[in-house]
Amino acid sequence: MTTITVNGKPHQVDAAPSTPLLYVLRNDLKLNGAKFGCGLGQCGACTVLVDRQPVYSCVTPISVLEGRQVTTLEGLGTPDNPGPVQRAFIAEQAAQCGYCIPGMVMRAQALIEHKPRASESEIRDYMAPSLCRCGTHMRILRAIRRAMKDMRTASVEGAR
Amino acid sequence: MNIPHTRREFLAGSGALVVSFSLHGAQAQEAVPSQAAPSPAKPPAPKLPGDLSKYPKVDSWIKLAADGRATVLAGKAELGTGVKTAFIQCAAEELDLPPSAITMITADTGLTTDEGYTAGSHSMQDCGTAIRFAAADLRVTLLELAAARVGLNVSDLKTQNGAVVTPDGTRISYGELVAGLDLHRDVRAETTIKKSGSLTVIGKPMARVDIPGKLTGGESYVQDMRPDGMLHARVVRPPAYGARLASIDTAAVEKLPGVVKVIRDGSFLAVAAEREEQAILAMHLLEDAARWNDPTQLPKQSGIQDYLRSLPNSATTILDHGTIGQPGVKALRASYSRPYKSHASIGPSCAVALFDGGKLTIWSHAQGMFPLRSAVAKLLNMPPEQIRCIHTAGSGCYGHNAADDSAGDAALIARALPGRPIRLQLMREQEHGWEPFGPAMSSQVSAAVDADGKLIDWQYEVWSNTHSMRPGGAGNLLAGQLVEAAFTPDEPKPIPQPEGGGDRNAIPLYVLPNARVVSRFIPQMPIRVSALRGLGAYLNVFSIESFMDEAADAAGIDPVEFRLKHLEDARARDVVSKAAKEFGWQPNAKLPRGRGQGFAFARYKNLGAYCAVAMEVSVDRQTGIVKIGKVVAAVDSGEAVNHDGIRNQIEGAIVQSASWTTQEEVTFSEREITSRDWSGYPILRFPDMPDSIDVHVIDRPDQPFLGTGEAGQGPASAAIANAVARAAGVRVRDLPLNPARMKAAMGV
Amino acid sequence: MLLRVISVLVLVAVVAFGGFYAWAWHSEIAPVRPVDASTYDPAIVAKGAALASIGSCVVCHTQAGGQAYAGGYPVETPFGTLYGSNITPDPDTGIGSWSQAAFRRAMHDGVDRKGQHLYPAFPYDHFTHAADTDIDAIYSYLMTRDPVQQQNREPALAFPLNIRLAAAGWQLLYLRRGEFKPDTAQNAAWNRGAYLAESLGHCGACHTPRNALGAEKKNEAYNGGIAENWHAPALNGNSTAAAPWTAEAAFQYLRTGWDAHHGHASGPMTAVIDGLAKAPESDVRALATYIASLSGTDDEAKSRRADAALKAAREKTPAIVSLASLQATTGKSGNTNDGAAIFVGACASCHRSGSQTPSARPVDLGLSDAINSPDPGNLLQIILSGIHPQARERGFIMPGFSTALTDAQIVALAGYVRTHFSDKPQWTGIDARLTEARRKTGS
C-alpha cells in the first residue's frame, strides 16, 4: 500500500511502489487528465504537478510521492467551473484533437505560477518539452498569454 | 451483457442499449427513437445533394423526440477537427432549433449511415450538406403538420426556436408534432436551404462542443474508456517487417502477477492483464522470450528515391493538351522529392473491444467504422451483422495511422476473453515503428516561358506508391498479416482522378496552353504505406509551387504577379491577392541577408478549399536552421459554417507542414524502421514555431461547402521552400529542409 | 583561497615593477578597411572553417540565441565572468579592421589590435602553438562571415584583475610561446592529433586541472579538470572510464557524440562534438589516435580490456526478468527513498535490456563515465537536467528529474546506480554535490 495525495485528497493505492504515477491516476483514481503519450519522458502528454512543479507522471514511480502534493487537470477546475488556465484555453479554442492539451495546461499552470510575467521566448522555451501534433501551438501560446493577463488582473482585484 | 448490433434489435431492446452505453460514459450514443434502419437506396432522380444521394431518407440523418430534442446522425466522425460542432450548426440553422437541443451521433455501424471513411476533407461537403438539406426538409414537414392542425397555410406560419409559431403568436413546439411524423421518406428534391441573409447559426461564432470536456478531464477519448471488468492488453510486434514468430515459451509470463492470458495466433502475440503496468511488463518479457526468424530486407534509405523509381510502374497521362515541347525563350527543369513521413499521433492508437454472446463491439478512433467492420468480420470469420463498430474520439490521426490495426488487435484479444472488455493501447515504439507511413515520392517537371513571361510548355511526372491501404480487407490490418492463417493485403490501387492519390494536385490550376502530366503508379511497397493528410498533394503542390517561383525568376517576374498571370479562376485569384495584400507583399522586397519571403497557392484536389500562404523565414548560415517568422494565409472554403474552425484547421496545417517540411523523415536500416519514438522522429517544438500565423477566411455565402482540413499543407511547404531559396540563396528541392541539408546546400 | 589572494598580491607587485611595463607594452596595429569577402581564396576559407570547428570557436564567441561569432557568451571563471568577443568582420564592433598580423598577434601573444592584453579565458596559451598558416586560414574564414554590429561586453572581474595589465603578468608567468614540435618517435597521425589537441583544439583547457591563478598545471596534463561546472574526465593514465579509450572508440565518440563503450557526450562536450562533426575525418581520427595514446598504447590488449568492460556492463544492464522481480519486491517497506524502486519506475523504461527499445538505445550504465567518475557531479547534473538533442536534430532524449525527485531520492538513486553499475567504491558527500548541482543547473 502506498499513500499518495492527489488534488488534496489522500489515496491508498495497492500497486507496486515502482508503478508509474500515470497508471495509478488513470486506472486506480479514474482521472482522465494525464494521458499516455510515450511512457519515456519525451512528449509531456502525462504532465502533472508535484508540489506545484511539472513532472512526467509516466516516469515518476508512486514510491517517491509520499507526503507530496500531486495536482492533475481535474484539480484545476471542473466543466462548470474551470480554472483560469482552462478558461483561457477554452476562450482561445486552443485545441484540435486535444490529446496533448491536458499536459499543456499543467505545464502552463506551473509556468504562470512561477513566472507570471514570462516573456514570449521564455514561454516558448518553458513549453518546449510538450509536443502537439495537430499544430495548435499558436493558440496554446495565445491561451497562456491570456491566462497570464487574467490571473494578474484577478490577483490585483483580489488585493483590493 | 447484450449489445444490439442492428437497428431492429436496437429498437427491440433499448434497455440493453443503455447497459452497453454505460460502458461508454460521456461517449454514449444515446438510444434514438426511430422508424427503421438507414438503408442505401437506388439513387433517386433527380440526384440529391451530398450523401443524401446515397441515403435519401430524412430519418437516416435526423430524428425528433417528443421532448422536442433532435438527434442528428452523421456517418462521418469527429477526428478532432471540430466537424461535430459544424454539423450541429447546420442542423440548428435549418431546423430553427437551439444547438443545445441537438444530440450528435457520429459514425456507428449500429446507428448511422455508411459514409465510408472520414477522410479527404469530405465531411462538410458530403455529410454537412446532407444534414443541412434533411433538416430543411424536416422543418417544412413540421410547418405542414402544424398548418394542418391549426387550419392555416404553411405560408402563414414560421418556425422559431424549436416551435412553429402562428400569426397570433401561438407556439406549437416541435415535440407536440412528433406524433404522426413520418421521417422514413426521401428528402424532397425541391427542398431549399436558407439564404445567406437569413442565417443565424451558420457563419456565426460557435464554440466547439467537445473542448470543455477535453480541457477538464472528461471521458473524451477511447483511451479514457474504463468499462467494468475491463482488462488491459498489449501486443508484441515483430522486431521488423516480415519476421515470423519461430518459438516462444510463455510459461514465465503467464505466472506473472495480474496476467490473465497470453494470446498467440501465428505471429500475433498479445497479453491481457488486470493492471496496465502489469500488461506492459508482461509485454516486455514476451519480447525477450520470443524468437523470430529472419525479416525481409529493406532497401538502403540513402538511395530510396532512385530505388523506387527503378521499380516497375504503370504510367497514366492525366493531362494532355496543346502540343508540348514548345521551346520558349527560357526553359527549365527540376526534380523534387519527399521522404516517408509518419502520422506520429501524440496518443498511441487504442481500441476497446468486447466479445459477448457471440457478438463483438469495438470502440475505435479509426476513420471508417463500416470498412473496419468488414475487415474485422473477415479477420474473425464472423458475419458483419454480429459486429458493431462505434467511432470514439482518439488522438488526432491525420490519415490512416495505427488506429485500424489496434482495433483488429483488440478484436482478436477480445474473442479470446469473452465477456471481458479489452482495452488495447499501442506503445510509442509500436505506433511509430509499425504505422503505415505517408509514402516517399518524387517528381520531375520541365517548362518553358515565352517572351512575355507566360508558361507555354509544362511537363510533369510524379512517381508514387498507393496512398490508401485502408482496411476493407483483413490483410490491411497488421493482425491479419500476423495470424497463422495470414491474409494478404489488398492489391494496392491508385486513387483515380479527379481526386487522385499520388497524383492528387499533380494538375496545376494554372492556365497552361501546352501541358502534359503523367502519373507513375508504383505497386511494390518496400515500406508499409497508406494515407497521410493531403496524400500526394503535399509533394505535388510543393513541386509545382516551388517550380512556379523558379519559372517566375527565370521570367524576371514577381512570383505573386506570375501566379496571377496564369490564373483565371476568380476565387483562386481572390485568395492569392488577399494573402499577398494582408501580408504586405512587396515585389522584390529588400530584406537583410539570411531572410526571405515566400508565397504559394493551391486549391486542394482542384475541387476543395482554395488556400494561399505568404511567409517570411530566416536561415542561420552557421546552424542551417530554418526559422519561420510572420505567416499570412487566405482560405476560401465556400460557405463558412464556423470561421474559427476553419482558421484552426489552417493554422494547424501550416504548423504541421512546417514540421514535415523542415524536419521530418522516417529513418530505416536495411533491417528495420529506426525512427521509433520522438528522439528518432523529432517534430517541431514551441521554440521552433513561427512568430505569428494569421488566417483570413474568405466567406462565400450560398456557395457549397469545400473541405478545409488538408488545404494548407501543400501551399505552406512551398511557401517555406520559396522563402528559404531567397533567404539562403540556394534552392533545395529534396525534403526535408533540415539543418544538414541546408548546410550542405549553402556549402557551410 | 588564501593562496589565490597571495598570488594575486604577488601579481600586483609584479605589475608595479616598471621593467615589466616596458616588457608588457605593445603598440597598436593600424586598422585596415575590410576587403570584399570574394577576394579570399575559397580553399583557404574552407581550411579555416575546418580548423575553426576543431577549435570550437563558435561556442565561446556566440551567445545563446545570438548570431554566430558576434560574441556575448558568458565564460564563468573563478575570478569572475568574461564574455566572448565579437569576431565577425564588423569594422566597429568586430574584428573587421584587424589585419592578418593583428589577428596572428592575438592568437600567439594574447594581445589585441590596439595593444591591449587579453584575458587567458581566451586560450592563447594553446593557440600560441598553432602554425601561422593555420591561423591565417582561420582569419580568412572569419573575415568571410556575415558582419554583425554587436558591442562587446566588458568582463566582470574584481580588482586587481580588472586591470588589463594583470593579464600581462599572467602571461609573464604562464604563457610559453612557440610552435608545436613533432615527436619523431610517433607516426604522422599521432603528431597531427597532438598538434591539433595542444594548439587549436585546446583539449587541456578543460581536461587539465588549473592552479590558483587559473593556469593549467602542465605537470598534471589531462588529469581531469573542470568545464562550465562539469567534471572533465581524466584522459591520461588516471582515466576512470570503465572501458579504456581505444583510437576507434575515441573516433566514434568525437565524431558522433556516442560510442558503445562510453555512451553519450553530455555537458560542454556536446558543443565540441558539434564542431568535430564538421571537421575533416582524417583530423578527427588523428585527434582520436593522440587522445587514446594518453591512457596507454592503443594495442590488442587495450581493445580486449575495452570489450571485456562492455561485456561486463551488458551483464549488469537490468534484464526485464530481474526488473519484474524488482518491481514485485522493491520498496514494500514503503521506503520513499528506495533507489531500486526509483530506478525501476523512473529509469528502466529506457535503461533495460530487451529486444525492442526506443530509437536511441542508451549506453549500458556500467560504461557511463558519469557513474564511474570519482565525482558524482556529472551524474547528478544529468539526473537533474536530462540529456537533450541539439535544436532540430535527431538525438537521444533523457528527461530531467529535478522536479520529480526530492534531494533524498536523487541521492538514493545516485547511490543505487553507483553500487549497481560501477565497481568503484560508493561516493561520499553526494548530498553536498547535489546542492551544488541544483544551484548550477538552477533547479
Ligand code: FES
Ligand atoms: S507520456 Fe510521459 S512524457 Fe510522454
Ligand code: FES
Ligand atoms: S491538439 Fe492534437 S496533439 Fe495537440
